[in-house]
Amino acid sequence: MNGPAPLLTLNNGVRMPALGLGVCQSTPDETVSAVTTAIEDGYRLIDTAAAYGNEKEVGEGIARSGIDREDIFVITKLWLTDYGHDATLRAFDTSLTKLGLDQLDLYLLHWPVPSAHDTTVASYRAAEKLLADGRVRAIGVCNHTPGHLAELMARTEVVPAVNQVELHPNFSQPELRAFDVRHGILTQSWSPIGGVNRYGGDGTGKVRDPLQEPTITGMAEKYGKSPAQIILRWQVEHDLCAIPKSVRPHRIAENIGIFDFSLTPHEVAAIDALDTGARGGPDPDRVALDTFS
Template identity: 70%
Template sequence: MTGKSPTITLNNGVQMPALGLGVYQSTPQETAEAVATALREGYRLIDTAAAYFNEKEVGEGIIRSGIDREDVFVTTKLWLTDYGYDTTLRAFDTSLANLGVEYLDLYLLHWPVPASFDKTVASYRAAEKLLADGRVRAIGVSNHNADHLHRLIDRTGVVPAVNQVELHPYFAQRALRGAAAGLGVVTQAWSPLGGVNQYWEDGRNAAKNPLAHPTVTGIAARYGKTPAQVVLRWHLENGLSAIPKSVRPHRIAENFDVFDFALTADEVAAIDAIDTGVRGGPDPDTVGAGDFS
């Protein structure tokens, strides 16, 4: 084990580990061992989604790790084709069965779908029922901008605990983070290392890859850390949660080995300054189920 993640207190008092393992684009064959490896290394947050088609393997990995279920913070997400009140409740049951658990720690709506926001609201009301019934410890959203958050809260009166969004040094989302904090919503970063920019690119291209930016590599050299470790530390220094994805044991361990150093305020500001404002992933304002078919 390389350390222990600090926790973030959600707006309902639940403690969530700040650093976790994401399994987006992890194949079912890779996922179980990646989860088991992460939990043995000290991770205590595992993030998946119905749309990742690896919930069963996440559950298998938790069992394989030997870590007690109550010591693991498990997140999954509702997919767009299941939006609506009754369909959300059924989809939740399916996710729970796939994971092999009796409750979830966090349940997120995967996208806001503003073009059919009534269904988004209905799904969130179903999530509220799951929360009230004790079947999930916290509920939240993913890929919501500030307007989406305000619209959802205005319609339901219930503030999401978490908003999980694309966030990395090249797309730092400072305005959204500020708006979320003002509402009492924790911001969690998917693609925290900027990998969304390079899935189809040469990873050495500094224009696409924040890990290759000289500001990041310079700080990494100063501390004897990798650029990825510096960027994850930047997330933590900014009070964010991050869920880096990897299936390689050495990378899983490396991404968690970030608790023995800290960045100065000047170093955080220097990384803040490399923000391009350019999103690498889909635009939440336009995403619908048909975009992923």
């Protein structure tokens, strides 16, 4: 067994592992075994979402693991079709039922919706109610820029505990990370190894595969690690929480095998310098309620 990952403290005192398993694009059939394998390998954080269609299987995997519920940190997310105050409360109930849980560790709004900001605010206020009622231990958002966060915080009471965003060496979002730090928001990285660059892209020609960067492959050779492990260790050195996705047992084990070495400040800076400013996923400023329908 690898791990365990160190714990990061959220702005309300809740502690969350610095590395977890993501299950975006994992089919329901693959998800149960991926979750059980990850837990056996030392993972204690599982990230899913209503939109992924595998919350039920995540819950099954957790139940089969035999690990006490309080030792597993579970995240799920509200999808756009359920934005609005009352719809959010109903969607949360549905997610909790599918997961087979009595309480959630972290509930996130999946995207900002600039064209329907009032609806986004209403959903976040519903999340605040869930937090106040003790049904979730922390709340936050995904894919929010500093501007989105500032607008949301101006109209709500609870500062998001987490902002989950696309973040990898070729798109490292330093300004966003700095904003999050100033406001006590923990930045969580989806596509932390740059997988989005292998199946997406923004059409500018700037998008590259971080796993192929000579800077990273050179460090992998030096440390006897894989390029993916070097990237995940870079995430840890920046106090980020990474949630790499895999359904392959050897990759799941490899991804958590990063706590027996560290990178030097010079090496971290060299990876920082790979940033192109080009995202591989959708632009949050362009998301609307019907964007993904």
